[in-house]
Amino acid sequence: MEEETYLAIYYDDFNQKIKTSINEVKDWLDNNNKEDLSNFIYHRLHSRYLKPFQYSSCECEDCFKNGFSMLA
Incomplete structure (x- = not known):
């Protein structure tokens, strides 16, 4: 069985993964x-790019931290 390759993993507005x-994405483009x-x-x-900066507590920063945002 071939393993699924993910283009992105993120949390939506309801914090669901x-x-x-x-x-x-290929299906969406084809259709x-x-x-x-x-x-x-x-x-x-x-x-x-935006969500990591919307939190002030360290706990949320750990959940939503991003390497690019940290460098910027």
Whole structure:
């Protein structure tokens, strides 16, 4: 059995862990599913670049820390 490759793993607005595979994104592109693509792009960028700076407590910073954001 082939192991699934994830393009992104992030938390949505309800703090549920979302795993998006490469195959899911390919399906969205093939089916012209703009809503799922736009949600994926928004949550991926938001969780990676903005969300780490929205928390002041150390506990939340540990959960949402990101190497790129820490360097920036």
